[in-house]
Amino acid sequence: MAADALAELAKRRGFFFGSNGAYGGTAGFYTFGPQGAALKRNVEDAWRDRFTIREGNREIEAPTIMPEAVFEASGHLEGFDDMLVECPECGESHRADHLVEDATEIEDAEALPGEEVAELIADEGIACPACGTELAGQPVEAFNLMFATDIGPGDAQPGYLRPETAQGIFVEFPRLKEYARGNLPFGITQIGPAYRNEISPRGGLLRLREFTQAELEQFIDPEEDEPPLDRVRDVEVRLYPATEQEADDGDYLDTTVGEAVDEGVIGSPWVGYYLGVAQEWYERVGVDLDRFRFRQHLAGERAHYAADCWDAESEVDGDWIEIAGFAYRGDYDLSKHDEYGDDAFTVFKRYDEPKTVERATVDPDMSVLGPEFGGDAGAVADALEALAGRDPDAFDGETVTVDVNGETREVDADVANFAVEEVTESGEHITPHVVEPSFGVGRTVQTLLAHAYSEDEVDGEERTYLSLEPEVAPQDAAVFPLVTNDDRLTALADEVAADLRAAGLAVAYDDSGSIGRRYRRQDEVGTPFCVTVDRDGIEGDGPDTVTLRERDSAAQVRIPVDDLADELTALREGEPFASVADRYDAVDTDVETEGN
Template sequence: MRENELETVAELAKRRGFFFPAVEAYGGVAGFYTYGPQGAALKRAIEDAWRDRFLTREGHTEIAAPDVMPEAVFEASGHLDGFDDMIIVCPECETSHRADHIVEDSTDVADAEAMPIADVEALFEEYDLVCPSCGESLAGVPVEDFNLMFETTIGPGTGKQGYLRPETAQGIFVEFPRLKEYARGQLPFAVGQIGTAWRNEIAPRRALVRVREFTQAELEHFVDPEADEPDISKVADVELTLYPAAEQEAEDEEYVEMTVQEAVDSGTVDPWVAYYLGVSQGWYERVGVDMDRFRFRQHLGGELAHYAADCWDAEAEVGGNWVEITGFAYRSDYDLSKHGEYADDDFTVFKQYDEPRTVERATVDLDMATLGPEYGGAAADIADALHDLAATDPDAFDGDSVTVEVDGESYEVASEVANFSVETVTESGEHVTPHVVEPSFGIGRIVYTVLTHAYSTDEVDGEERAYLDLPAEVAPTTVGVFPLMGKDGMDETAEEIAETLRDAGFSVQYDESGNIGRRYRRQDEVGTPYCVTVDYETLEDDTVTVRERDSTEQARVDVADLPAELTALRAGTKTLGE
């Protein structure tokens, strides 16, 4: 089915209410999708499974930060300067395209996104690449950077410049000074968030894969790089399919199969990242990702985001393409250091020593009465630079003057104004800027992957059947309830059973339209794992027929036992008919 699986899934998704292009009544707008009743339920179930595994079971907490934040946040984070894609505009039809996507789709170059703009422009010349919309040659057309941030104004009139967040992570980072208080200042601790992110994509495509509004589930794990290590033993034996950068660049590239423990011991993967690869692998299986169509791929040097020291992507094969569904980044101390530099708060954690330590500390006691009048508005920045220099290069103060650089300009300050000295002090601890380990899950892409991997066909009673092989935990509907016929009290009994199951916490679809086989097919096609049929025998002995989706096997179950039976079936603690 893989040749046409994306078209098949897109048709099913629209017809059965999983997802469809938004606002089609007004012509639609690229990059925005609405999740229908089935899709919203599937998406919510996957989010709940993520919360269970990555927050509840790991002992982590969750916040919900605003979608809109002021410009200063994204200036500090680097998104204003470094959050760009390459754009090329066709001079004939004026359509905008991702330049790297055209290169990758039309040549054997696999990673144009990581290349410099000049090299991408050269490829347009070398291959005489054309506009995908009108066929006009794009050779010689300039390729430029395009910032993906959505701008907005906060408040009336000119207001304050703001942006829709391009990742949920910044909402966690900017609140770190308060979040560390909730963690009682103890590392490590982690904070998660599920929310909307916004990116003004140049050329949205491939349904839920590249959109302008999407849901992320992100976890920011704050650690002391000198002291904190993950408990690898929990996932040590998990088998990973890895695609390291070295293999991607080798002539005979191939995957590397190893356990989490082996990946750590060999230095292939950072221990914290490896821990989350191991945890995530089991979770992907749990929600329905086909692990035969799955790998972990390491970012090449040119791909790394501005904040990442290392990054691995979880990728799933969908429609013949590898799609990133999660990024696992070691963000080091980039984010908290940047916000500490720009914001008026403390983004460090005080680490108490076991015993006080006596140390020599270089310091300056600046004569601001002289420094201020002499250097005016630059005095405060010069003072900061002198304090930093004292800590990093005390020998710089040996002469009659000391030179510091501020915003590219050098300033010479008399040593007597700097008042440099070395003091002996007793310290009870030190301020540590935590490093951050971040698993970032694209929920929409996971929904799309799960739907695509779950789509199956077989033959039942001589007819082809299409069904979604969804795990019961994430299926939009847990059980369909049908009366064999809408007469003789079977419909009333079926409605009562449906209400009882809803009260027991099951998602239930009641259906009395069409023959029973057709009703089964409808539920199979949306992935409902179990169906309950009320028939004449039910009226006599209070038993119903329970049918299992994948095998189509059936068994009689007492109505009184039905909630407990379905609970056990959904949990996998028993099979039908046991």
């Protein structure tokens, strides 16, 4: 399936389209139409069910704008950059690494240094896609992707739109740990928008300036907490390790999660666990697993905080795209916010039995430090306390040296009042480590549409349909009166649609055109089941019946109206249509071509 065919269907049938078209459009922003918004919402609900509810986690909703200090602590101000190259002729800006990837066989130019990317642009004779001017000799510069804003009027506080939902979880950790009663492990999830000022948005929903993430931050004690790996040990996965990517004859590794963890291919059991959970979830929502893999980050592309990182990737229109990332972030995030923030980003880990330990302490004589160091006296005292815990031997001499605000300060050892005391401790404060599965919702939606796009022939007529899983399809069913000139049929069809909606099902109602055309319309938006009210179903002495048609096979069964809501609910929850079909009489499918 070509990308333009999916884009045309997505726009025509109300899945997604470029925003602000009345004003010329705005690159990197898409509006989800009625079908797309419903599909996206169902994907989010399915993710919430698996990663929040079934894992016993809790969900929060944090602001999308945060003060500058948050991103100074997180490192985004300094290192959240992409490679920009500007055309000297037309002034268009481009992602330099993308230009290299498009023109060469290099798959991950993002992992290369900027200087090397600039050399490749020159060596390959890469030109500006907009005007054709060669870009050799143009500098490749780092461009920060965050959207800046001001919080408040006047001398406003600088802020940024969040580039990921994760920081909203990390900065609230001091309060979130209270809700967990300080017990590790615990997980916090969040589904919401994030913003990145992409240099060159492209690929429909694949690279946007506003997009939706679904993220889980799992907080663990790295010395004690182990994942429930046995739950996914036998899940089969297709891995693309870094070693295979770098080898001349590298290939995929088809294995199980358990084997990959045991053999060290996946370095963290926690990451392995979530790869297994994700594999099962992607299959559940309808990703074609023949077009799916987990790719390990190369050393050059791995984030500085990540000990190991894997991407879930899907094949769309011949390209592999990242749809989720799985990272072991260590204690980087909480340690940074502990350093910059005012709260404690640690948890108290209680020992099984109290321990008697030696602890180095200081009790600085402030009557001496005050006159000597003035306003820095408190900072000198804090520095002495930190030094005592870190390097007790530093107090062996007559004087002690500490660094305060970039300056060296010398204090007499007797003024520091250093001592080593025996104390009984019931526990210690530790900084949890973080394991993060992070999913791109829009990219998942585009993957599902691409993988569900199908063409076949029904009753001698070609059709296009979306083979979406019932759980995520925009609508659960559509209801049709076979003809509109029979009041009995239209009245029953109205009643059936109302009853199904009252049962919590998303139902479309369509009485326009031939029954075959109505089926085609619903097939094209992925509606899994169609209910047709016909005369055969209301004539006779028995209860009223309708035909229930399954989208992919076009098979139909006749089913009592009273059974319909329960059967559709079961189908939405995963019961195979074949099981339902076994309980009812089959219907000849020539009804598809009947006129109105």
